[in-house]
Amino acid sequence: MAQEHPYPLPASWEKTAAEHAKRYKQWLQRANVKKVMKELPDLHEEAFSKINCLACARCCRNYSPRFKTPDIKRISKRLRMKESAFIDTYLRLDEDGDYVVKSSPCPFIGDDNACSIYEDRPSDCARYPYTDEDVLVKRPALTLKNTTVCPAVFYVMETLTTQ
Template structure:
C-alpha cells in the first residue's frame, strides 16, 4: 500500500462508503480473515491512536456488566454510584457514557482507566476480528472517523481484487 494512503483519508473514506459496503457484502469471509492480522498490524504501525482519540472524543463503548463491576471496583466506587455518575442507557438498552468526550479521557488523549477499560475499547476498532464483516454498518461508520479502519478497508480493497 502506498505511503500516502492516509493523506486526506476522511474525505476519501466518505467517497468510498458504497465501495466498502459492496466489498464487505461480497467478500469471502475466510479471505478477509486471512488478511486482517497483517493489515491490522500495519495500520497500528502507521497510526498513533494518542494523536487521534476520535473514538473516545465522539463515541461511547458499551459498558457491559463485567465492565461496570471491574471499573467501579478499580475506582473504589459502588456500582450504583459509578452508573449514576458516568453512565446512561442508550436506545439499544446498553450502558454508555453520559457525555462526550469520554470522562476517562485525559487532555493527553490517554485513558485514566486504560488497564480496566471496557472490552469494547480494548477490541476497538475490531480490525483484527470477524466483527469487520459481521457488523458491516459499524465497520462503515468506524471508517469515517478511525484512520485504522479506513487503512484496513483500503488494504482489503487492494488484496481482494
C-alpha cells in the same frame, strides 16, 4: 499537544472514507470471510505500526462503548466506587438498553488522549476498532461508520479494497 501520526494520512481521509463508502459496502457484501480473516491479523498489525491512537482518539472523543456488567464491576472497583454510584456518575441507558457514557468526550480520556482506566477499560474499547475480528465483515454498517471515525479502519479498508 496531540502526537503526530507516523503514517501520513491523506489530509481529508474522513472525506475519502465517506467517498469510498459505496466501494467498501460492495466489497464487504461479497468478501470471503475465511480469506479476509487470514489477512486481518497482518493488516491490523500493519495499520497500528503506522497509526498512533494517542494522536487521534476520535473514538473516545465522539462515541461511547457499551459498558457491560463485568466492565462496570471492574471499573467501579478500580475507582473505589459502588457500582450504583459509578453508573449514576458516568453512565446512562441508550435507546438499545445499553449503558454508555453520559457525555462526549469520554470522561476517562485526558488532554493527552490517554485513558485513565486503560488497564480496566470496557471490552468494547479493548476490541475497537475490530480490525482483527470477523466483526469487520459481519457488521458492515459498523465498519462503514468506523472508516470515517478511525484511521486504522480506513487504512485496512483501503488496503483490502484496492488489492
